[in-house]
Amino acid sequence: MIELERVSKAFGGAPVVTDLSVKVARGEFVVLIGASGSGKSTLLKMMNRMVEPDSGAVRFQGEPAHAMPAELLRRRMGYAIQSTGLFPHWTVAKNVAAVPTLLCWAPARIEARVNELLDLLGLPPGVFGGRYPHELSGGQQQRVGVARALAADPDVLLMDEPFGALDPITRGALQQELLRIQRSMHKTIVFVTHDIDEALRLATRIVLIDHGRVVQADTPAALLARPANDFVADFMGRTEAGLRLLALHSVASRVRAGAVAAGAPIRAGASLRDALSLCVARGVDRLAVVDAQGRPVGAVFLADVVAAPAP
Amino acid sequence: MNAGLDTGLREPGSPRLPRAATRRPTLAFAWALALLVALTFGMPWLKPLFAALFPQLDRPMYEQEPFAALMLAHIGLVALSSAVAAAVGVVLGVFVTRGVGREFCSLVQTVVAMGQTVPPLAVLAIAVPVLGFGEAPALIALALYGVLPVVHGTLAGLASVPHAAREAAEGLGFRPLQVLARIELPLAAPLLLAGVRTSVVVNIGTAAIASTVGTRTLGSPIIIGLSGFNTAYVIQGALLVGLLAITVDLAFDALGVWFIRDH
Amino acid sequence: MLALLVATGFGAALGLAFVSHAPNRLVSGAGVSLVQALGSAPGVLTAALLLTAVWLAAAVFTRPTARSHVLVALASALLIAMLAAAAGTHAARLAAGSAPLARTALGAGFWALLLLCALALGDALAAMRWPNWAQALAWAAAAAPLGAMLAFGVLDDVSLVKEYTTRREVFGAALVRHLEIVAASLAATLLVGVPLGAALHRHERLSRPVFAVLNVLQTVPSIALFGLLMAPLAAVAAALPLLARLGVSGVGLAPAVVALTMYSLLPIVRSIDAGLRQVPAAALDAATGMGFTPRQRFWRVAVPIALPALWAGLRVCTVQAIGLAVVAALIGAGGLGAIVFQGLLGSALDLVLLGVLPVVGLAVLADAAFSVVARLWVGTQPGALPGALQESQR
Numbered sequence: 001m002i003e004l005e006r007v008s009k010a011f012g013g014a015p016v017v018t019d020l021s022v023k024v025a026r027g028e029f030v031v032l033i034g035a036s037g038s039g040k041s042t043l044l045k046m047m048n049r050m051v052e053p054d055s056g057a058v059r060f061q062g063e064p065a066h067a068m069p070a071e072l073l074r075r076r077m078g079y080a081i082q083s084t085g086l087f088p089h090w091t092v093a094k095n096v097a098a099v100p101t102l103l104c105w106a107p108a109r110i111e112a113r114v115n116e117l118l119d120l121l122g123l124p125p126g127v128f129g130g131r132y133p134h135e136l137s138g139g140q141q142q143r144v145g146v147a148r149a150l151a152a153d154p155d156v157l158l159m160d161e162p163f164g165a166l167d168p169i170t171r172g173a174l175q176q177e178l179l180r181i182q183r184s185m186h187k188t189i190v191f192v193t194h195d196i197d198e199a200l201r202l203a204t205r206i207v208l209i210d211h212g213r214v215v216q217a218d219t220p221a222a223l224l225a226r227p228a229n230d231f232v233a234d235f236m237g238r239t240e241a242g243l244r245l246l247a248l249h250s251v252a253s254r255v256r257a258g259a260v261a262a263g264a265p266i267r268a269g270a271s272l273r274d275a276l277s278l279c280v281a282r283g284v285d286r287l288a289v290v291d292a293q294g295r296p297v298g299a300v301f302l303a304d305v306v307a308a309p310a311p
Numbered sequence: 312m313n314a315g316l317d318t319g320l321r322e323p324g325s326p327r328l329p330r331a332a333t334r335r336p337t338l339a340f341a342w343a344l345a346l347l348v349a350l351t352f353g354m355p356w357l358k359p360l361f362a363a364l365f366p367q368l369d370r371p372m373y374e375q376e377p378f379a380a381l382m383l384a385h386i387g388l389v390a391l392s393s394a395v396a397a398a399v400g401v402v403l404g405v406f407v408t409r410g411v412g413r414e415f416c417s418l419v420q421t422v423v424a425m426g427q428t429v430p431p432l433a434v435l436a437i438a439v440p441v442l443g444f445g446e447a448p449a450l451i452a453l454a455l456y457g458v459l460p461v462v463h464g465t466l467a468g469l470a471s472v473p474h475a476a477r478e479a480a481e482g483l484g485f486r487p488l489q490v491l492a493r494i495e496l497p498l499a500a501p502l503l504l505a506g507v508r509t510s511v512v513v514n515i516g517t518a519a520i521a522s523t524v525g526t527r528t529l530g531s532p533i534i535i536g537l538s539g540f541n542t543a544y545v546i547q548g549a550l551l552v553g554l555l556a557i558t559v560d561l562a563f564d565a566l567g568v569w570f571i572r573d574h
Numbered sequence: 575m576l577a578l579l580v581a582t583g584f585g586a587a588l589g590l591a592f593v594s595h596a597p598n599r600l601v602s603g604a605g606v607s608l609v610q611a612l613g614s615a616p617g618v619l620t621a622a623l624l625l626t627a628v629w630l631a632a633a634v635f636t637r638p639t640a641r642s643h644v645l646v647a648l649a650s651a652l653l654i655a656m657l658a659a660a661a662g663t664h665a666a667r668l669a670a671g672s673a674p675l676a677r678t679a680l681g682a683g684f685w686a687l688l689l690l691c692a693l694a695l696g697d698a699l700a701a702m703r704w705p706n707w708a709q710a711l712a713w714a715a716a717a718a719p720l721g722a723m724l725a726f727g728v729l730d731d732v733s734l735v736k737e738y739t740t741r742r743e744v745f746g747a748a749l750v751r752h753l754e755i756v757a758a759s760l761a762a763t764l765l766v767g768v769p770l771g772a773a774l775h776r777h778e779r780l781s782r783p784v785f786a787v788l789n790v791l792q793t794v795p796s797i798a799l800f801g802l803l804m805a806p807l808a809a810v811a812a813a814l815p816l817l818a819r820l821g822v823s824g825v826g827l828a829p830a831v832v833a834l835t836m837y838s839l840l841p842i843v844r845s846i847d848a849g850l851r852q853v854p855a856a857a858l859d860a861a862t863g864m865g866f867t868p869r870q871r872f873w874r875v876a877v878p879i880a881l882p883a884l885w886a887g888l889r890v891c892t893v894q895a896i897g898l899a900v901v902a903a904l905i906g907a908g909g910l911g912a913i914v915f916q917g918l919l920g921s922a923l924d925l926v927l928l929g930v931l932p933v934v935g936l937a938v939l940a941d942a943a944f945s946v947v948a949r950l951w952v953g954t955q956p957g958a959l960p961g962a963l964q965e966s967q968r
Contacts, residue, residue, distance in 0.1 A: 048482060050478075050481060050482055071484045071485065071486045072484070073484075074481075074482060074483060074484035075483070075484035078483075079479065079482030079483055081475060081478060081479060081482070083473075083475035084475065084479070085473070085475035085476050085477075085478055085479025085480070085482075086476070086479070087476050087479075087480070087494055087498075088473065088476065088498065089497050089498055098480075098483055098485075099483050099484060102483075102484060102485065102489070145479075148483070149483075158482075364805070365805075414575045415575055415578075417697070417700050418575060418693060418696075418697060421693075421696055421697075421700070422693075428893065428897070428934055428937045428938060428941070429897075429930070429933075429934055430897035430898070430900045430901070430930075430933060432900055432901055432911075432914065433900070433914065433926075433930040433933070433934075435918070436914050436915075436917065436918045436926045436929075436930065437923065437926055437927070437930065439918055439921060439926075440917070440918075440921045440922060440923035440926060441682075441923065443921075444921070512793060512795075515795060516795025516796060516797060516798070517795075519795055519797050519798065520797055520901065520904075523915070523918060523919065524918065530797065533797060533798075533801050534904070536801075537801075537904055537905060537906075542804055542805050542808070542824065545801040545804060545805075546801060546802060546804075546805055548798075548801065549797070549798040549799070549800075549801030549802045550798075550802070552794075552795055552797070552798040553794040553795065553798040553799070553802065556793050556794055556795050556798070557790055557793050557794065560793045
């Protein structure tokens with residue numbers, strides 16, 4: 001869907017992105033991750049022509065990004081940033097309606113869409129629609145920012161560290177929402193962050209960038225299990241890689257059907273890391289497992305949890 | 312002379328900073344306007360009062376022209392020059408904050424800062440020998456001097472627009488003109504309007520002095536009174552000029568409140 | 575941008591009159607272009623001027639580096655001096671060959687070129703990012719040749735300088751009177767404004783109405799306020815002959831000083847309020863804990879911390895007063911405004927400039943002086959521990 005081919009960019013003589021190629025396919029959740037100053041934000045901005053590469057090609061849905069005016073390209077993508085950039089002089093509803101208004105949608109259609117999105121992001125339109133950005137909390141503002149990015153139903157969503165300024169609890173809730181939206185609406189998302197846990201939680205594919213070059217681009221499990229070099233291994237956390245790998249898999253994948261265990265059960269949808277943590281906390285070597293409705297499914301054994309990762 | 316936008320310290324004949332109250336500004340403006348209209352049309356009825364206060368004068372009331380005509384001429388001069396100044400000032404301010412014009416930004420800022428140390432009277436005084444006496448030179452001088460506070464306000468206003476809002480607008484697909492018209496200018500409006508306000512109120516004072524160069528304004532009674540040692544004339548003119556300035560300033564106050572309420 | 579300045583400069587040099595020569599004051603002058611003026615200048619001057627102009631033009635095409643900025647600054651400054659010299663020599667030449675009443679005035683071309691050079695100089699200084707004091711020195715250095723030329727009489731035949739020479743005493747008196755007005759209003763401001771500001775800070779309830787009144791006062795145009803004060807002051811002088819003997823009357827110095835003081839009240843009171851507000855409560859608490867009495871707290875802790883704000887307020891008042899005092903000439907207060915109005919009514923640009931240029935110069939000097947003193951003595955940052963507090967902590 002988006003293709004960056006051997007792009008380079010230098011600011012004031014200092015190279016920020018060097019000979020970088022990245023492909024984003026439809027339906028993927030690609031996370032660009034790296035240290036501060038690694039060039040990941042610049043890379044994101046090249047996708048919607050906020051930054052023009054010095055060399056290399058940018059393609060969107062097969063066509064060169066230069067084939068159309070920059071504004072039209074951007075209206076086909078959603079854009080959400082860390083500081084939200086909500087327009088202070090417009091209400092929440094008007095903010096969300098920004099791009100549909102630019103696209104000259106009918107007012108009734110715009111209103112319906114705004115209400116739909118505000119509901120989707122947990123901000124009842126009746127309560128929040130008429131409020132101004134400065135009246136909202138940081139988490140609420142970020143939700144409006146995401147709603148605004150989704151308003152015109154773009155195929156792609158570009159997000160630049162949108163949850164970076166939020167507290168861990170709000171961040172977790174918003175990550176959850178984003179995953180849910182992505183899965184239900186089949187959006188393609190390109191997401192920039194420097195937080196490895198966030199990347200592991202959200203991504204279908206991670207692109208690790210250092211000093212403007214791609215170090216490794218692969219699934220989260222692959223980056224954890226088969227780091228390409230020391231830098232990747234360090235970045236993923238040498239000593240924590242194992243636990244992070246466990247977090248990627250659910251209890252359901254290791255449950256032994258029919259087995260029985262004592263004590264409070266764990267849900268099948270929980271991660272293996274949670275199972276490990278519970279085992280250690282209770283001092284047991286097995287846990288009862290229930291499904292989402294609370295019906296018993298079986299038990300998960302500590303030995304299975306720490307066994308070699310499934311392929 | 313500081314236009315009083317950033318330090319909060321104002322020069323005389325310059326507007327006050329807006330307050331937070333909502334209904335009071337509109338009320339204050341209404342009262343001031345009522346008083347102004349009453350005095351403009353009703354001044355001749357105060358003749359006995361002035362006769363009593365200044366028994367030594369045989370002409371205690373300025374009767375060469377109706378005060379209403381002078382008021383109209385004064386307002387016309389200020390309105391026209393301020394409109395031109397506002398238009399030029401805003402365009403100039405916008406021009407030097409984007410694209411090609413950015414190169415001239417520091418130059419314009421220097422000129423504006425330097426220009427405001429020159430007393431407004433000086434611009435008038437220089438315009439006359441160059442352009443002659445009459446309405447046109449006064450208009451040009453007022454318009455020229457009025458550009459400075461407007462540019463100052465426009466630059467300050469545009470600088471106050473949050474960078475994130477501009478970036479988000481660009482990223483969402485607003486065209487540069489749309490970013491300016493729908494995002495930047497509305498957010499810059501308070502400081503921009505403060506600049507226009509300064510320009511207008513200062514112009515009211517300078518227009519009064521412009522009556523020394525052959526334009527008929529509310530300053531005429533003052534000047535004639537000063538040269539003829541007729542203090543009554545001076546007071547009549549000064550009252551109306553002062554009241555006009557206060558009324559216009561309160562009008563901007565009320566306007567500011569209405570503006571905030573709408574957005 | 576330099577390109578624009580240079581292009582305009584060439585346009586001005588060729589298109590506008592450099593100086594204008596008239597047989598007497600009543601007739602408008604015939605324009606003399608720069609080229610013609612250079613005809614009578616010594617060859618060295620012409621050559622140097624042309625070279626510098628070409629150098630500036632060339633600088634347009636070079637890449638801006640630190641060195642090129644310095645050279646541009648130098649070239650602009652030299653050009654200013656040389657233009658003045660050219661005007662002076664040509665004026666002298668013309669004066670030698672015509673009647674005594676003839677005058678040679680600086681034309682639009684000269685002023686335009688001067689302004690453009692000054693802008694180029696300012697732009698170069700800003701691009702070099704020199705600190706303020708260095709920039710001020712650079713400007714002083716650029717103006718020094720002009721001062722020298724004035725002193726040595728090179729510019730004596732230029733009409734502006736001639737006006738000064740013929741009216742030397744009048745000018746001197748006007749300048750002194752102008753400074754008197756400003757000084758008197760400053761003194762009155764300090765006497766009235768400082769206690770008022772301190773009182774308002776203590777009694778918050780009073781501050782709203784007082785500020786409202788001061789705000790309204792500030793909106794009233796200066797000429798109106800001068801006019802409105804005339805009658806009451808005349809009445810006061812009539813009622814109290816003692817004051818009349820001291821010089822209070824309806825016209826002249828008294829209404830001017832009173833009005834200027836009234837205009838200064840808002841800035842001063844505001845700055846005192848702001849200054850006292852920024853005294854950290856922690857410092858006052860510490861002082862109380864150490865055993866300072868309320869009076870000691872005020873004078874030894876609050877005042878030193880509030881001083882920079884007060885100084886800034888005084889600076890604004892002074893610059894403002896210098897400008898406002900010009901209008902005061904209308905009510906008979908004299909000062910540089912008298913010269914300006916004389917020029918205005920007689921349509922004599924030279925007189926107007928003779929009045930306006932010193933006013934602008936005074937304002938710039940006053941502003942610079944205040945900021946220099948602020949930096950050296952009062953301290954620009956609030957919150958520096960006052961000496962008393964430091965000592966008692968030992």
